Amino acid sequence: GIQVEQSPPDLILQEGANSTLRCNFSDSVNNLQWFHQNPWGQLINLFYIPSGTKQNGRLSATTVATERYSLLYISSSQTTDSGVYFCAVDYYTGGFKTIFGAGTRLFVKA
């Protein structure tokens, strides 16, 4: 099956710093989402981005489907950005399946 790898696994930032999170996938996908998991466990939608670039405030994402990767950019990080960031891909293999990466654990220090 498809492999989804996220990097780095852990990241510590000083408040105000910028960061880039990466999601690599081993085969073609139908769509890709980025989520932020808050301390209470809920997955918050950040981007639905099968291809191209999107921006939402301090966050932006780019997916290059032909090269099988997606990037999540966080600018001017805040302590509330702390948590786990997941990418999830949807792909077809005799039926549609969804698989999550292992996540990037981000801690932003005040």
Added chain:
Amino acid sequence: EAEVAQSPRYKITEKSQAVAFWCDPISGHATLYWYRQILGQGPELLVQFQDESVVDDSQLPKDRFSAERLKGVDSTLKIQPAELGDSAMYLCASSKDRAEAFFGQGTRLTVV
């Protein structure tokens, strides 16, 4: 704003007991997913419904887990009997036509 509803939020049960979780998807979303997330890992898909039909349950431990979505709207996930290793967060999500998926707040299960 429409959201996916899950209950209960927290559940503590003794091993060998039965436990059930409920999910009400966003209105109009035909696709419903149940995920299990073990602490420190990403969510793992257990079962996926399209309307009332199961389209993927390849990762569902069918000897003890069952899921239904009888009228194609809300869904129930059951575990019987619960085992210590079932302690995890159980997440429900829904999407329209397999596009963007939205998650509920989850049920945190502790088996003692």
